[in-house]
Amino acid sequence: MKKNIFILLLSVLLVPGIAFGELVIREPFSEKAGDATAGKVIYETNCVRCHGEKGDGEGPDAGNMYPKPRNFTTGLFKFKTSAFKEKRPLDRDIYNTVSNGLPGSAMPAWKSSLSIDDRKNVIAYVKQLAKISGEAKDKINMAGWVPPTEKNLKKGKKLFLSRCSPCHGDAGRGDTTMSLEDEWGGRVWPRNFSKFYSFRIGNSPMEIFQRISTGIPGTPMPSFEDPEIGEDVLNTEQKWLVANYVASLEDRARFFDPTRGKILDAWKTDALPEDIEDTEPWQFSKPLTFGLTPQAAPGRPPLNTLIDTVTVRALNDGKEVALLVEWDDPSMSVLDDDDAATIIGDEDVFDDAVALYMPAGVATDNPKKPFFGMGDEKTPVNAWYLNSSNAKKKFTFRGSEKFDTASTENPCNPCAKNACNPCAKNACNPCAKNACNPCAKNACNPCAKNACNPCAKNACNPCAKNACNPCGKTEASKSEDSSFLQQAMYDKGRWTVYMKRPIKSSGPDDAKLEVGKASPIAFSIWDGSNNEKGLTHTFTDWYWLNILPQGKGGRL
Amino acid sequence: MKLNSFVKGILVTVGLYAALIVLFGAVTLFGMVEVNINGILFEESSSNILPSSIQYMYIFFIFVGVVLYYTSSAEKIEETIRPMANFVFNPEKKASIKVGQYTMYSVLPFFFAFVGYNQMTPKFPEPIALRVIHPAPPTTIKIFGEPHNLVSLENPYRQYEKSDPEEFKQLALEGGFIYFKNCFFCHGDFLDGRGMTSLNLNPVPANFQDVGTIAMLQEAFLFWRIGTGGPGLPDESWPWQSAMPIWQNILTQQEVWKVILFLYDYTPPQITPRTFS
Known part of the structure; x- marks a missing residue:
């Protein structure tokens, strides 16, 4: 008996022993210079x-x-x-x-x-x-730390708005007002402070303090110790105030965490939001953030993308399903006479756009899905597509102004239910034989070689401004039929799009949604001021939209 | 102090179970490495000492062993089950046991109600479907507009490995340029499938450092997979789910062969292409 307990104790003691040994063996950082x-x-x-x-x-x-x-x-x-x-x-x-x-x-x-x-x-x-000999002697003076109390954050915000917002935006989402370049001629986009993971070094107040103090040499980020910037110079205490405020802007709720799974729950609620400004019902929803992947497109490094996540919420009331799609974009890109977009945009400015895909005409429990994105010849997708310029036809939108484009009657409205599905059989179908489609034979297959290359200028691109776009010349009108509703709003570096549709399928080409079942759903985002159009965009692969027959926490 | 063999049995099982958990837990903990993907830090086990299924198997055998030991003779069985019998029949009419009995009888219905409720509540999990990761390749396939027999197809540059090592080195280097221009965003700087977009994708990008991927495959298989991409997979591998682009639309045939050369050249030396011979 004694022996047994001894063995048991030994095996339990062994573990901390290994742990201690491991710590001792690990080599500490030596200050000795390298060879x-x-x-x-x-x-x-x-x-x-x-x-x-x-x-x-x-x-x-x-x-x-x-x-x-x-x-x-x-x-x-x-x-x-x-x-x-x-x-x-x-x-x-x-x-x-x-x-x-x-x-x-x-x-x-x-x-x-x-x-x-x-x-x-x-x-x-x-x-x-680098022809550097020796090591720098003087370090940044980090004295004068102040605690991030509410009062101090307010002071920091005041300093932030006067010094930092021209580049980083009023809400710190990197919605700059100017086109910035570094010393090597590369385009520079100011950091979006809500995306804490995107900081090159880190977003702790200490690390932000260091960047404020020395600037980022070679980039437009100045040092706020530099006498050249005149009265904008900050003293140590002010730097800590700003650093604390910037660190407080991080948004953990919108962080893409792959361990959270791939199911977007649309809980049941009594009343869906009436419009985009009706934010109250969303408190009963659970947001899910998806990571966006840049599409491999010829001639463009996929790293050059600014939109890396999209946050989606969903609700249903038994008849309709509503989605709130939000993503951070440093610029609102609107075609034609929009000076702000032209200044910020690279060479050509295209539309900002969002597309939401669901398999068309396939039952939810069919494991076979279309290719995410545009589907293929045999298995089409049904898409909701909204871009910033077809909205501008009717509404001017700046800042928090919004636009509506809801129509199922207008056949050439890209927001009509099947309009952007190249394989659907309706009037707005660019693949129909009589449509203005120069590459009709393979047009429904965006992957076919040389067929209907969306990157070719003005060629068969449903997103191009006027070329071969059956939707481009039509005024988007607000329809009496509000069964499909889409609204969008751009505010302080963030797009918000509200979409609502009936759960019931309207025909064989429509998405098949069912209460109590998960249906595949995928997203694509285009950033028009970053040369994104057609194939060049960011996408998610298939996720699931789960339309639940009950409310949050089992509430029936 | 003399312990009843029933209590001893429970202690030994729990003790060994705990020791195993602590031991395996500690071993995996030390094997943890920090993985940094696009600024997001992940802790993951660098070496899987034992898969969890084997751990459960050990625990099962410990339990069976303990049960066997304490039921090996009539006296031992008697001694082991005595506390249970005492609790249920309460021959000495002890008040403390009575309290225990009443407590158990009043708690049990709640327990079963909870289990019942849990089973009856509708759950909506992610639909499950099984996906074949390495599907059997078709024998002939049309890539770059011409039919190829995947059984006899060989990398045209592989011959230089022996005949002209200098040329081979240059070709592998060129393959690297193509890799770092097109592939590394997903498959990673270290060819470990941990590129900056890898977290977004399901199926995850292939890890070429792993001896279970390209080391198990012929170069012709890679040619087929790269050339036709995700949409070129057979149905059992879910061609609609993989984000692998159709590279025959973007790269040339020569470029694809060079990248394949690079993949085997840049990974550890034990990773070499399989051949049919």
Whole structure:
């Protein structure tokens, strides 16, 4: 008996023992400088593809990157914690960048594949390429921390609105008012502070304080210690106030967490929202955020995308299902005479647009689905499509103004139920033989080679401004029949689209929704000011829209 | 203190179970690595020491062993079940046991009601359907406008590996350019299927570092999968779900072969293409 208990105790004690041993064995970070000769070997096997042999950021793969790989030869380092007047970074700064990578760029976190010594050696070599000798002495003065109390956040907001909002937007969602470039000629989009995960280094008040203090060298982000910016200079306490406020803007509710599953629940409610401004019923819904993937399109690095998530809520009242689709877009892109969009947009400005796909004419329990996105010849999808310019026909919308386009009677309204489904058999069908479609034979298959390439300029693109677009010239009108309703609103860097449709299918080409069953659903988003149209867009694959016969928490 | 064998049996089972959980838990914990995908940090196990099904099997055997030991002789059975019998029949009419009995009889209906309610409440889970990850390839397939026999199809550049290593190196390097231009957004910098968009996609992008993927396949299979992409899969593999683009529309035939060369060249040396011979 004693022996048994001894063995039991031993096996339980073994575990903390292993844990302690593991901690002791792990190598601590040594302050010893690296060896540049050994670093050169590491650099040439791992870094050269992007940063180039001379460290000029012109490696063979550099052309595909956005943002571009760093050019070390200028000696500029974006993320440093040495004082503003010191151009050199601390070794620790480069070490952190190499180890943790720069999220949102192509720089990977090397700590998973290079040892601490390898990383230190490569830093020594990078410093040699940058012609930096020694290490910066002065660090950022971080004294004067203030707690993030409500009063202090208010003070921080005031400073934020006067200094930061021209670039980062009033709500800090990166809805800039100007077109910004970095020193290397690349387009720069200011950070959306609500997306805490998109920060290159981190969004803790301390890290934001460091960026405010030194700026981001090489980019339009200035240092607020720099006397050149005149009276906008911030003292240490003010910097902490702003840093606390910026950190408080993070939005964890809209974070895309893949572990939350793929089911969007549409709980039952007594009354659906009447319009986009009726926000009260949404408290009974559960938002779900989807990650958006850039479509592989010829000639465009997929990294160059600004919209990475879309947040959706859904409700039903037994007869209709309502969806609220929200996404952050730094610019509202409207075609024609919109100066603001032209200033912000790259070369050409296209429409911002959203499409929501459901399999057309396929029963919910049929496991076979169409290809997400536009479907294919045999299995079409039913789409709700809304873009910013067909709405503008009727409404001017700026800031919080909104537009309606609800119609099932108007055959050429792209918002009519089947209009944007190229394979549907209705009047607005670009695939019909008599329609103005130059590539009729393969037009329904967006994947067919050379067929109806949506990237070709003005060719058969349902989203192009006027070319071959049966919907383009028609005035969108508000219909008497409000069975399909779509409303959109752009406010402070965020699009909100409200969509409502009957659950009952209207015909063989319509989506088959059923109460108590999950139906496949997918989304696509176009960012018109970032050269997105046609095939160039971001998408989700199939998720599920679950129309529940009961309210939240089992309420019947 | 002398313990009743019933209590001992429970203690031993629970003790071994706990020790196993702690041990496996600790082992997996140390194997945890931080994975950073597009700024989102994930902890995941770098090495799966034992799959959970095997852990459950061990626990089952422990339980069976304990039961066997404590029922090995008539005396032991008697001793083991005595507390249970005492509780149910209460021969000594102890007040404490009576309280226990009444408590149990009043709690049990609630327990069954709860189980019943839980089973009756409608649940709407994600529809389940089984997807074949590595489908059998068709023997002949039309890629790049011409029919290919996937059994006899070989990588035209593979011959240089022996005949002209310099040329081979150059071709693999060119394959790398194509990879980092087109593929790494999903399949990752390290070819581990952990690219920045990988979290959005289901099925997840293939991990080429894994010995269970390309090391198990012929180059012709890769040619077919890259060329026709997700929509080119047979029905049992859900062609509508995979986000793999149809690369024959974007790349040339030569580029696809070079990328395949790069995939095997850049992964660990034990990952080599399978051949029919």
